[in-house]
Amino acid sequence: MKIKGSTNIVGLIGHPVEHSFSPPMHNAAFDALGMDYAYVAFDVNPQDLHSAVDGAKSLNIKGFNVTIPHKIEVMQFLDEIDEVAGLIGAVNTIDFKDMKGYNTDGIGAVKAIEEVNSIQNKKVVVAGAGGASRAISFYLAKYGAQSLTILNRNVRKAQSLASDVSDSGLIGDVKADSISEIGNCLANADILVDTTPIGMHPNINDDPIAFAEDMHEDLVVFDAVYNPNETVLLKEAIKAGAKPVYGIKMLLYQGAESFKIWTGRDAPVDVMENALKDTLSLE
């Protein structure tokens, strides 16, 4: 890639950002399509967020991804928020054309799952009730899931998220319960979405939220954790004959959606996936 006078800049704001996988993923895509764009990561302290967004607009930056800790705070500096991002209450993508914020995290997970099985009319169990669960739960509802059962260690957090998703009117059947009920819930489920950090490097041998004996062959099991690629939960899913969906695919498809928002072009997902795997040192 050659940076020229005409090069369009997109990037990431967060704190910290130096370990992000997004720069290699997006720059590989721009290279493959011969697009005059470059993706740069900017470490922005929370107290500098407003001036960073205003400055980026003045500098004619085309788009940003937004990561921790700015996903919620940044919304107040934008002119418009996409409807589902508003329901989620967090954005991870800004389009400076119209100063509009989007949340592509949940779309990323939904597209990853839909590579394996449609979400329409499916009974979905979601483990965890944090930021990733919130983004994914609203999109599962939007993509036509029949029911959502949100399970969490802290049950009140699950109840609060379930009530927000229910209030959105996107889905009729939303329940909340303790994570300890997962065995009972899976017997009747079509899809399990794990948004807890269990099994994430370096804790790769922790007990998963569910074991093979809790699963069945028709179950789709998605794990948001992407390092390692095959988590302890996905190993159990494979043992049970269930269909695994890897966390790296969520990372990939959230990036592909952001790419489309900024450039108006379909992202070269194969190129982006290879760049991600190289960066994560996966084969």
Ligand code: NAP
């Ligand atoms: P978060 O807001 O901190 O939420 C974490 C959730 O996991 C909470 O519901 C927490 O339960 C639960 N949890 C944590 N440790 C647990 C344990 N030992 N047993 C049972 N439940 C536990 O975090 P987040 O931002 O949602 O991120 C969650 C995971 O998703 C991380 O591993 C992150 O890397 C991954 N992620 C992946 C992608 C991707 O593109 N693949 C994108 C975003 C996030 P309590 O409420 O009871 O504490």
